[in-house]
Amino acid sequence: xxxxxxxxxxxxxxxxxxxxxxxxxxxxxxxxxxxxxxxxxxxxxxxxxxxxxxxxxxxxxxxxxxxxxxxxxxxxxxxxxxxxxxxxxxxxxxxxxxxxxxxxxxxxxxxxxxxxxxxxxxxxxxxxxxxxxxxxxxxxxxxxxxxxxxxxxxxxxxxxxxxxxxxxxxxxxxxxxxxxxxxxxxxxxxxxxxxxxxxxxxxxxxxxxxxxxxxxxxxxxxxx
Numbered sequence: 014x015x016x017x018x019x020x021x022x023x024x025x026x027x028x029x030x031x032x033x034x035x036x037x038x039x040x041x042x043x044x045x046x047x048x049x050x051x052x053x054x055x056x057x058x059x060x061x062x063x064x065x066x067x068x069x070x071x072x073x074x075x076x077x078x079x080x081x082x083x084x085x086x087x088x089x090x091x092x093x094x095x096x097x098x099x100x101x102x103x104x105x106x107x108x109x110x111x112x113x114x115x116x117x118x119x120x121x122x123x124x125x126x127x128x129x130x131x132x133x134x135x136x137x138x139x140x141x142x143x144x145x146x147x148x149x150x151x152x153x154x155x156x157x158x159x160x161x162x163x164x165x166x167x168x169x170x171x172x173x174x175x176x177x178x179x180x181x182x183x184x185x186x187x188x189x190x191x192x193x194x195x196x197x198x199x200x201x202x203x204x205x206x207x208x209x210x211x212x213x214x215x216x217x218x219x220x221x222x223x224x225x226x227x228x229x230x231x232x233x234x235x236x237x
Contacts (some may be wrong), residue, residue, distance in 0.1 A: 028206030187216025
């Protein structure tokens with residue numbers, strides 16, 4: 014590995030490593046149907062996701078039905094539905110396994126940081142990425158602020174013993190870009206995910222890539 018290259022990467026999960034919107038949408042739509050609300054088309058969930066399950070449910074509910082009590086009840090109902098369907102249609106994006114191989118061959122430390130609940134985050138990584146070693150896999154945990162707060166990203170870097178400046182953060186939402194910038198990490202936007210390139214740039218992306226394998230150049234070239 015080139016001296017001066019980034020030593021580690023933190024991945025977002027949904028919209029970055031995994032296309033999970035169909036299963037999330039199915040679970041939320043079942044909750045909405047039970048409440049007597051109209052369901053959303055699958056494409057809507059690409060906009061609803063990215064900021065945690067509470068915000069997901071708030072966005073999915075009709076505007077006049079977004080009381081805190083209704084949102085919290087919807088979240089609990091979503092968990093019950095999602096437990097039975099989270100892996101039905103979710104799959105890694107094309108090129109992601111090859112990217113993980115390339116990073117591992119270069120000795121890059123791998124981690125995942127998601128706003129998805131922690132138990133689901135670890136289940137996803139264990140099911141879809143069992144061949145690769147991850148230094149840390151964190152979802153949303155009790156007592157730890159969710160992204161864009163940088164606390165969890167900095168916890169990961171500290172646990173690896175690597176300076177935040179030597180960590181690249183790959184995500185698909187402005188929330189991920191703000192997390193990376195707040196943590197002092199290099200922010201790269203995944204243009205195949207849930208948000209547009211313009212949104213990623215506005216959120217603070219320092220670089221954009223359109224295919225996972227494009228990321229390898231950041232680990233072969235010296236840090237600018």
